[in-house]
Amino acid sequence: MTAPSPSAPPSRSAQAKRAGGRWIDAWDPEDEAFWEQGGKRVAHRNLFFSILSEHIGFSIWTLWSVLVLFMGPEYGIDPAGKFFLVSMATLVGAVVRVPYTFAVAKFGGRNWTIIAASLLLIPSLAAFWVMEPGTSYTTFMVCALLTGIGGGNFASSMTNINAFFPLRKKGWALGLNAGGGNIGVPVMQLVALAVIGANGGPRVLLGIYIPLILVAAVLSALYMDNLTSVSNDTGAAKEAARDPHTWIMSLLYVGSFGSFIGYSFAFGLVLQTQFGRTPLQAASITFIGPLLGSLIRPVGGTLADRYGGARITLWNFVAMGLATSVVVLASVRESLALFTGAFIALFVLTGLGNGSTYKMIPGIFQAKALALGLTGEEAAAYGRRLSGAAMGLIGAVGALGGLAINMAFRQSFLTAGTGTGAFVAFLAFYAVCFVITWAVYLRRPQQVVTPDNAASGTKKQLGYAKV
Incomplete structure (x- = not known):
């Protein structure tokens, strides 16, 4: 079967019929003619169904953040025990992001999306079976650990969509993909609010999501594609792991996404534990922050496309520090209204x-490709190769930030009966992220010796301000 030329749109007749489904052999989104003549349509279709699957994955990952709201005194679990349950889900969700990233290359983006969506049935059915008073804490912990596989969907989805879009569109596409997935958090909380308000139990909530998992798997099979250009490249993973920017960006992502997912898991419990809210009162507020934070993620990507990701990230950490300072003040004064408003602003x-x-x-890896003297598709391929591998590592470390946040809350409530100490620690960390962003990406252009100018001793300036 003949693959389409880079200037022609991918067609059904041009997809290789391999074991495991639909494959596209030629894919060059950086070619504007290719993109406009059909590549854009294919990429957007895959983006839509990727968002659907990732959305449900996030919902299942955060399942226990709402199930603990159903767990009254009859369950015999104190607040510290509940924080530990949701922390276990966060931990597994972070760890599985690494293998999920490379699964895209091993099985194909479409094929792995089908598998990943289907795997969500395991934690959902397990929770449906055990969710009642009298079940041991160990059993609940095992079920919470199982829901962590939903967190892996983010890494595979982002790696897959990264390969479909040109660099000039990646901020928007990755932001929309991630935001659509992140919004699974507040949707799960909204559904839980409706179930609690209707005096329904946790099994009603799970009964809603189990059929949706099946729908996501079937639609992925019908409408998504695999790219042969995304090959299983363990060398890329090793190279990305050796690059210091991978770990610098991991730290910054702890500050942004680690905060988002950690606060999403903990918000309801903090309202219940520190401010004495009932499950219904907590659920009626909890969803607002994650909802707004999810909706604005594509805006962050779009602003980064226009003004540079480093600049937006820098000033965003300043704003996060200010919002956290207000949260600390509200926590000390025990002002629920101020606390809620500042916490929601922090979510945004x-x-x-x-x-x-x-x-x-x-953007960072594309800049490194250009500094090495690569151009055109060769530079784009280098950037896609390393950024795709780095995303899995960065996403995993970032999600571990959510674990740290929940463990910090647990310790703060155990020792002081309030979350104030935890928020002070978060404030200090945002200050560190600000300094690192400025020092590495904005203080001055980095100087890199390229093969072309190494012999002459000249250096090429490589700046990251616009990445």
């Missing part, structure tokens, strides 16, 4: 930062 800023930091990743 985490979403904005999520979009800008993730846009930086492909």
